Structure formats: C-alpha cells, structure tokens
Amino acid sequence: MLPLLWLVPAIPFAGALTLAVLGPRMREKAAAVIGTGSIAVSAVISLFIAAAFLTAPPAAGAYTQTLWTWIDVGSFRPAIAFYLDALSLVMMTVVTFVSFLIHVYSAEFMRGDEGYSRFFAYMNLFVASMVTLLLADNLLLLYLGWEGVGLCSYLLIGFWYQDPANGLAGRKAFIVTRIGDTAMAVGLFLLFHNLGTLRIQDLMHAAQSQWPVGSAYAIAAAALLLGGAVGKSAQLPLQTWLPDAMAGPTPTSALIHAATMVTAGVYLIARTHVLFALAPPVQFAVAVVGAATLLMAGFSAATQNDIKRVLAYSTISQIGYMFLALGVGAWSAAIFHFMTHAFFKALLFLAAGIVIEALHHEHNIFRMGGLRNELPVAFWTFLIGGCALAGLPLITAGYYSKDLILWSAANSTAGGMGLWAAGMAGVVLTSLYTFRLIFLVFFGRLETAVSHRPGLAMTVPACVLAFLSIVGGFGKLPFEALLATALPQFREAGGGMSEALASAAAGLAFLAGLLAAWYAYLQNPSLARSAAANPAGRLLHRFWFSDWGMDWLYDRVFIRPVVWAASANKADVIDSIYDGLAGAAALCYRLLSATETGKLRWYAAWIAGGSVVTLAIVMWL
Amino acid sequence: MFPIREGFLLSGVLFTLGVIGVLVRRNLLFVLMSIEVMLNAAGLAFVAAGARWGQPDGQVVFLFILAMAAAEVSVGLALVLELYHQYKSLDTDAISRMRG
Amino acid sequence: MTIVFYTAGAVAIIATIMMLTRLDAVHALLHLIVSLLAVAVIFFVLGAPFVAALEVIIYAGAIMVLFVFVVMLLNLGAHAARAERALLTPSIWVGPAVLAAILLAEFIWLLASGNVPPSGAATIGPAEVGMALFGRYLIGVELASMLLLAGLVAAYHLGWRKIPQVEATHVSHP
Numbered sequence: 001m002l003p004l005l006w007l008v009p010a011i012p013f014a015g016a017l018t019l020a021v022l023g024p025r026m027r028e029k030a031a032a033v034i035g036t037g038s039i040a041v042s043a044v045i046s047l048f049i050a051a052a053f054l055t056a057p058p059a060a061g062a063y064t065q066t067l068w069t070w071i072d073v074g075s076f077r078p079a080i081a082f083y084l085d086a087l088s089l090v091m092m093t094v095v096t097f098v099s100f101l102i103h104v105y106s107a108e109f110m111r112g113d114e115g116y117s118r119f120f121a122y123m124n125l126f127v128a129s130m131v132t133l134l135l136a137d138n139l140l141l142l143y144l145g146w147e148g149v150g151l152c153s154y155l156l157i158g159f160w161y162q163d164p165a166n167g168l169a170g171r172k173a174f175i176v177t178r179i180g181d182t183a184m185a186v187g188l189f190l191l192f193h194n195l196g197t198l199r200i201q202d203l204m205h206a207a208q209s210q211w212p213v214g215s216a217y218a219i220a221a222a223a224l225l226l227g228g229a230v231g232k233s234a235q236l237p238l239q240t241w242l243p244d245a246m247a248g249p250t251p252t253s254a255l256i257h258a259a260t261m262v263t264a265g266v267y268l269i270a271r272t273h274v275l276f277a278l279a280p281p282v283q284f285a286v287a288v289v290g291a292a293t294l295l296m297a298g299f300s301a302a303t304q305n306d307i308k309r310v311l312a313y314s315t316i317s318q319i320g321y322m323f324l325a326l327g328v329g330a331w332s333a334a335i336f337h338f339m340t341h342a343f344f345k346a347l348l349f350l351a352a353g354i355v356i357e358a359l360h361h362e363h364n365i366f367r368m369g370g371l372r373n374e375l376p377v378a379f380w381t382f383l384i385g386g387c388a389l390a391g392l393p394l395i396t397a398g399y400y401s402k403d404l405i406l407w408s409a410a411n412s413t414a415g416g417m418g419l420w421a422a423g424m425a426g427v428v429l430t431s432l433y434t435f436r437l438i439f440l441v442f443f444g445r446l447e448t449a450v451s452h453r454p455g456l457a458m459t460v461p462a463c464v465l466a467f468l469s470i471v472g473g474f475g476k477l478p479f480e481a482l483l484a485t486a487l488p489q490f491r492e493a494g495g496g497m498s499e500a501l502a503s504a505a506a507g508l509a510f511l512a513g514l515l516a517a518w519y520a521y522l523q524n525p526s527l528a529r530s531a532a533a534n535p536a537g538r539l540l541h542r543f544w545f546s547d548w549g550m551d552w553l554y555d556r557v558f559i560r561p562v563v564w565a566a567s568a569n570k571a572d573v574i575d576s577i578y579d580g581l582a583g584a585a586a587l588c589y590r591l592l593s594a595t596e597t598g599k600l601r602w603y604a605a606w607i608a609g610g611s612v613v614t615l616a617i618v619m620w621l
Numbered sequence: 622m623f624p625i626r627e628g629f630l631l632s633g634v635l636f637t638l639g640v641i642g643v644l645v646r647r648n649l650l651f652v653l654m655s656i657e658v659m660l661n662a663a664g665l666a667f668v669a670a671g672a673r674w675g676q677p678d679g680q681v682v683f684l685f686i687l688a689m690a691a692a693e694v695s696v697g698l699a700l701v702l703e704l705y706h707q708y709k710s711l712d713t714d715a716i717s718r719m720r721g
Numbered sequence: 722m723t724i725v726f727y728t729a730g731a732v733a734i735i736a737t738i739m740m741l742t743r744l745d746a747v748h749a750l751l752h753l754i755v756s757l758l759a760v761a762v763i764f765f766v767l768g769a770p771f772v773a774a775l776e777v778i779i780y781a782g783a784i785m786v787l788f789v790f791v792v793m794l795l796n797l798g799a800h801a802a803r804a805e806r807a808l809l810t811p812s813i814w815v816g817p818a819v820l821a822a823i824l825l826a827e828f829i830w831l832l833a834s835g836n837v838p839p840s841g842a843a844t845i846g847p848a849e850v851g852m853a854l855f856g857r858y859l860i861g862v863e864l865a866s867m868l869l870l871a872g873l874v875a876a877y878h879l880g881w882r883k884i885p886q887v888e889a890t891h892v893s894h895p
Binding site for chain 3: 623624625626627628629630631633634635636637638639640641642644645646647648650651653654655657658661664665668669671672675676677678679680681683684685687688689690691692693694695696698699700701702703705711712
C-alpha cells in the first residue's frame with residue numbers, strides 16, 4: 001500500500017485541476033461528485049496506508065518515496081519526495097478524513113451558489129497543498145505546500161468576492177501570514193546556507209551534529225521557523241487575520257480552522273523539533289506564545305457575538321494549547337490535541353453552519369436562542385463538540401488531550417507552574433465561552449424562526465465527527481506509542497504534579513467555567529448585561545471584543561505610517577528616475593532626428609567624423 | 622624590394638581625397654567617382670599588406686572589392702539615371718525628400 | 722623601381738585632385754582613369770601584376786565605360802558646368818577638407834607609430850592568386866558572384882522604364 005502514497009496529494013490536485021478547467025460547464029452534481037470523490041479516494045487510500053503502516057511498520061519507522069528531482073542546481077537538489085513517518089501519517093489521515101467529511105457537508109451547504117464548482121476546486125487544491133505540506137521530504141516542498149494553503153485560504157476567505165469586505169479579509173489573511181512566511185523563507189535560506197541541505201531528516205542530523213545546544217545559528221533558525229509557524233497558526237502577534245477569515249463560507253472555516261491550515265505551524269515545529277530542542281530559549285518562547293495566545297484569545301472569545309468569531313477565537317486559543325505543549329517538549333501531546341481538535345472544531349463549525357443556514361445566514365448569537373428543539377441534530381452535535389472543546393472530564397476527547405498538555409506543562413523541565421496556571425485559566429475561559437455560546441444559541445426563547453432544515457449530507461458528517469470527538473480521546477495510549485517512533489519522549493521533571501491531581505484540577509476548572517456561564521447567561525441573564533453596561537466593564541468588553549486592540553495597534557503602528565508614506569510620496573520619487581530616463585531617451589531621439597536632414601553629404605560627413613573619432617580612440621586610448 | 626610603407630601612405634592620401642570628394646561635390650556622378658577612388662585606395666592598402674606578408678590574400682580581397690565596386694557602380698548609375706529622370710538634377714542636396 | 726613608384730604615386734594624387742576639381746563630368750572621368758592607371762602601375766611595383774592587369778581591364782576599362790555611357794545618356798551641357806561652379810564655393814569645401822586632413826593625419830600617425838617594414842618580399846603571380854581564390858576563398862567567390870547577379874538585376878530593374886514615359890520626359894525636356 002505504501003507506494004500509493006503519492007496518490008494522496010495527487011488525486012485532490014487532479015480534482016482541483018479538473019474542476020478548474022471543466023467546472024464552469026459542469027452541473028452541480030458532477031462538480032460535487034468530482035470534488036468530494038477525489039477527497040474520498042484520497043482519504044480511503046490514506047486509511048489503507050495507515051493500516052499498512054501500523055501492521056507492518058517500515059524499517060526505521062519511516063517510508064520515503066522519491067518521485068523525481070525537482071531542481072538540480074549545483075549541490076542544491078531538492079526532490080519531489082514524500083516522507084511518511086508516524087507524525088505525518090497521523091496528520092495526513094486526520095486531514096484527509098476530516099476534509100472528506102467537510103466536503104460531503106459542503107456539497108449540500110453550498111448548493112445553489114453560483115461558484116459551486118469553483119468552491120470545490122479551491123477546496124481540493126487546499127487539501128492537496130496541505131497533504132503536500134505534511135508529506136514533504138524537504139523543506140522546500142513543505143514551503144510549496146505552505147504557500148499553497150496560504151493561497152487557497154486567500155481564495156476561500158474571499159470566496160464571495162462581490163462583497164469588498166470579504167476581499168479585504170482575504171487580503172488581510174494573505175498579508176499577515178506572508179509576514180510569517182517571509183521569516184520562514186529566511187530561516188530556510190539560513191539552514192541551507194549553513195547545513196547545505198533542505199531534506200528534513202538530513203537537516204536534523206546535521207544540526208544535531210554541528211550545532212551545540214544553544215548555539216546562535218540554532219536559535220536564529222528556530223526563531224525564524226517559529227515566525228512562520230506563528231503566522232500560519234494565528235498565534236501572537238500575528239493572530240489578527242483569523243477572526244476576519246470568518247468571511248469565507250462556513251465549510252471553509254471548518255477546513256481552515258479545524259483540520260488543516262492553522263495546524264501547519266504546529267506540524268512545522270513538531271517536524272523540526274530537533275532545532276527547537278537545540279534552541280531552548282526559542283522553545284520556551286513557543287510555550288510563552290502559546291500560553292499568552294490561549295489566554296488572550298479566550299478573553300476575546302468570551303466577548304464576541306458572532307458565532308463564527310467565537311469559534312475562531314477558540315481555535316486560536318486551542319492552537320495556543322498546542323504551542324504550549326510543543327514549547328514544554330510534549331510533542332506527542334500537541335499532535336494528540338491537534339487530532340482531537342480537528343474532530344471537535346470541525347464538528348463545531350459544521351453544526352454552526354447548520355444553525356447559520358437554518359436562520360437565514362444570521363451570525364449574531366444574541367438573535368438566536370431556543371434552537372434546542374428546533375434543530376436537535378445541530379444541538380446535540382454542537383453540545384458534544386462544545387463539551388470536547390471545553391474538556392468535559394472522562395467522556396470527551398478534548399479532555400484527554402488538554403489534560404495531557406496541562407500535566408506536561410506542569411511537569412516539564414522547560415515548563416513550570418506559571419504556564420500550567422495560564423493553561424488552567426484558559427480551561428475556565430474555554431468552558432465559559434463555549435457554554436455561553438451553547439446557552440445563548442440553543443436555550444432560552446426562540447428569537448429567529450428556523451427557515452431551513454439540514455439534509456443528510458450535512459447531518460451525517462456532523463454525527464460522524466461527534467462520534468470521533470468522543471472516542472478520539474480513548475486512543476491516547478496507543479497514539480502515544482505510535483508517535484514515539486517519530487517524536488522524542490516527553491522528559492518529565494521529578495517532583496511535579498501527579499496525573500490524578502492535574503486531571504482533577506482540569507475537571508474543576510471546566511466545572512467552574514460551566515457554572516459561571518450557566519449563572520450569567522441562563523440563570524441570571526441580566527448579570528452579564530449589567531457587567532457589560534458599567535463603564536469599566538464596557539471598556540474591558542470593547543477591549544476584548546476588538547481582540548485586545550491588536551488591530552487598532554497594527555493600524556496605528558504599521559498601516560497608517562505606510563499609508564501616510566504612500567500618500568506623501570504620491571508623485572513617486574523613485575519613479576521620477578525612470579521618468580527622467582524616459583525623458584533623456586526622448587531628448588536623444590529629438591537630437592538624433594534633427595540630424596536626419598535627408599542631405600547625403602551630411603550623412604557622409606557624420607560617417608567620416610565618426611571614423612575620425614573612432615580612429616582617435618583606437619590610437620590614444 | 623617593394624615600398625610597402627609608401628604604398629600605405631599613398632592609399633591613405635587617395636582615400637582622404639575620396640572622402641573630400643564625397644563631402645564636397647554635390648553632383649551625384651562626382652560622388653560616385655569619389656567612392657570609386659575610396660574603394661580603389663582601400664584595395665591598394667590590401668594589396669600592399671599582401672605584399673608585406675608575401676601572401677596572395679591581399680590580392681584576393683582586392684578582387685572582391687573589384688566585384689563589389691562593379692556591382693555598386695551598376696546599381697548606383699542606374700539610380701543616377703532614374704533620379705535624373707525624376708528630378709532633372711543630380712544635386713544631392715536638392716534630392717532630400719527622404720527626410721524622416 | 723622606387724622612381725617608378727614615386728612618379729606613379731604623384732600622378733595618382735594629382736590626377737585624383739584634378740578629378741575632384743573638374744566641373745565637366747567627362748573631364749573628371751578622364752582624370753579618374755589616369756589615376757586608376759597610375760594605381761595599376763603601383764600594383765605592379767608592389768609585386769602584384771595580376772591585380773595590376775585587372776585594375777586596367779575592369780576599373781579603368783569596364784567600370785569607367787559605364788560612367789561614360791551614363792554621362793552621355795544624361796546629356797549634360799554647358800549649363801551643368803556653370804551650375805557646378807556655383808556649387809564649389811570655399812564655404813562648402815573648407816569643412817570637409819579639414820575633416821579629411823585630420824583623418825589623413827591620424828592615418829599617417831598610425832603608419833608612423835606601427836612598425837610597418839619598409840619593404841616586402843616576393844612577387845605574387847596570378848597562379849598563386851588563382852589557387853587562393855578558388856581554394857580557401859571559394860565561398861567568397863560564390864558570394865561575390867551572387868552580389869554581381871544582384872547588381873545586374875537591380876540595374877536592370879531600375880533602368881527599365883516604359884516607352885511612353887521615356888518619350889514624355891524627352892518631350893518635356895528638350
């Protein structure tokens with residue numbers, strides 16, 4: 001089965017190509033079959049590959065498939081080659097499978113949209129890029145996939161391009177992630193310049209043998225890669241694009257924010273974990289970034305009133321958990337949380353999409369309510385997803401993965417109680433904003449009438465994901481055993497917190513958030529309103545609502561000066577040089593054309609004069 | 622013994638005289654004759670150079686120049702006839718309609 | 722030999738100057754023929770008898786005959802000579818003369834600064850020239866033949882005109 005690996009990215013790519021070329025002439029059904037079918041085939045193949053990998057693991061725990069040499073310039077010879085080990089296997093399987101469910105869902109969700117085939121073309125390309133990114137054998141191919149998902153996210157966020165706001169959101173996502181990508185590109189240059197290769201495995205060996213722990217090169221390379229990861233995974237300080245990215249269709253949000261793109265940064269760090277292990281300050285920075293992001297995004301999520309923006313902030317926050325795990329060296333915990341998060345976040349978006357479509361594209365949660373009985377499937381799946389997100393103890397997948405991260409943060413040699421406390425506060429916040437969302441949307445009075453009921457294509461994927469959101473956590477031990485072949489073991493510091501204590505604390509934090517949400521939004525709804533009404537509360541609310549003023553800050557610090565400089569330089573100083581060149585050329589033209597008199601003797605005289613000058617130059621120079 | 626250097630000198634003088642003729646005379650016939658003088662001077666330089674090295678190549682090139690001069694004169698004189706029919710004049714300054 | 726060379730060189734220069742200053746085209750042509758014949762003598766002195774013969778036959782013979790034909794066809798009369806005199810004012814020839822003088826000075830400088838040996842070696846007869854011409858330079862010969870063919874076609878094309886048109890110009894220009 002393993003030699004079929006190349007088909008996993010190739011089939012979605014072929015699907016994207018087919019849809020891009022023939023899509024406009026296709027009927028919706030044909031486009032849906034091609035778009036969904038290609039991902040289905042891809043998912044089935046990756047499941048078979050996973051089965052083959054698990055039953056008969058390849059030698060050294062990894063399988064490499066080299067297709068051809070991509071570029072051949074001197075010693076720089078990156079290949080189109082795929083590398084499959086436990087890490088990329090998990091990522092690939094989860095990505096293709098969740099993408100498949102989302103595609104099935106979109107086939108119904110997008111029905112009647114004029115860009116139906118275009119949507120599937122983008123989505124297929126997105127999956128193809130993401131799988132390329134995951135399977136890449138060298139960092140250049142990884143970068144190709146990296147930019148591919150960046151491009152597709154831009155296309156999908158701005159999918160409904162008739163509204164300029166959507167285009168603006170797409171551009172914002174593109175530009176902000178580009179900042180991180182630039183850092184990453186510089187990091188690749190640095191790595192290639194110093195270690196002479198971009199093949200990830202060779203690179204890791206070379207780094208380990210050539211760079212001592214804490215060497216400047218390792219720190220610089222790891223920091224630059226972290227820059228790329230921060231941009232793509234929407235962590236501090238480049239997280240501002242993700243909430244705006246909700247402008248895209250809801251399945252897009254599910255695909256970008258759950259299964260694929262935003263976890264690319266997590267994958268990159270896990271993939272290059274050797275570099276981060278060689279640069280302890282950067283690794284600690286990863287943990288701090290994760291902890292700070294999960295807290296900030298948690299506060300912001302608790303104040304939003306757009307259902308999708310709440311989920312967007314929760315995504316940022318959950319990826320913050322993954323970064324925290326990476327930062328404290330709990331590599332497999334991060335990937336485990338990636339997997340469970342992929343299930344429950346995709347589920348939440350799909351359920352939210354059902355709600356949104358049922359209510360005439362209403363996004364405001366204060367105009368929803370009482371949908372518990374109207375949309376039972378959406379309610380139950382959303383409840384399961386929400387519980388998983390908040391970490392309902394013992395039952396849901398999210399609890400196991402998050403618990404593992406929190407325990408690791410407390411017990412890591414690199415971590416500490418500060419990081420653990422931030423994580424715990426995050427659990428309370430997560431629980432609070434999740435149940436706030438659930439209570440406001442599904443409980444209380446019916447605010448808006450339901451106009452549309454979801455079909456099977458929308459409910460079945462949600463149910464499958466709900467199932468996975470529960471059982472996904474039970475596979476913790478075999479999962480860790482599998483990942484141990486690809487990622488280093490977590491190094492536990494002695495004398496830390498016991499596992500039972502950490503679990504109990506996480507459970508209590510969950511309950512605290514749940515109770516707070518219950519009290520403030522169901523039992524005593526005036527409380528939240530009055531808290532938001534007094535001046536301090538209003539200020540705080542506005543501050544958090546606007547994502548801690550980050551957009552405002554960037555607007556003042558970066559955008560305004562650039563816009564000012566651009567408007568001040570309207571005449572374009574640089575361009576005047578080229579205008580001058582053009583003017584000089586025109587002047588020369590006028591001078592030369594003045595010599596064109598039509599008088600033969602003058603022409604001959606010019607020739608003679610020219611030979612005199614040429615001879616003089618030959619003789620005396 | 623052949624006076625090579627004087628041969629070059631003579632070719633230079635003749636060439637310069639040809640240049641003067643092209644630049645001074647406005648009659649197209651004289652211009653053509655001056656060009657003949659210049660070509661002949663160039664041929665003289667080649668023959669002198671061939672004599673310097675004792676090789677036939679200079680003379681071969683002179684033959685090529687001869688052929689070119691013949692072709693040039695035949696076309697040039699045909700143009701002279703045509704122009705005279707058109708303009709009733711051989712003054713090159715008067716025939717300056719081909720100005721850009 | 723040296724006397725012959727200097728004599729022939731002087732004749733060539735003087736004849737060329739005379740050619741340049743004539744007003745009548747036929748007179749100029751005669752001077753040009755003298756100049757070419759003098760150059761032919763110089764070729765002979767330089768040890769190139771074959772080229773000397775060709776100079777006499779083709780340059781002084783064939784090409785100049787062409788000129789003579791054209792001058793006769795044009796039928797330039799006394800008024801042409803008067804017009805030429807009007808054109809030969811000092812203001813016209815001073816500038817070109819200075820330019821040409823500079824060119825000549827540069828040329829002489831080059832000759833003086835380069836180490837041109839004062840004299841050459843042996844006479845090169847027609848046989849050697851022929852061997853070189855149809856050996857190494859065969860492609861050049863072919864190209865020259867094509868050039869001549871092109872010249873022939875061009876001359877024919879330019880010289881060809883309809884009979885009525887010739888008569889019309891004849892009538893309009895007695």
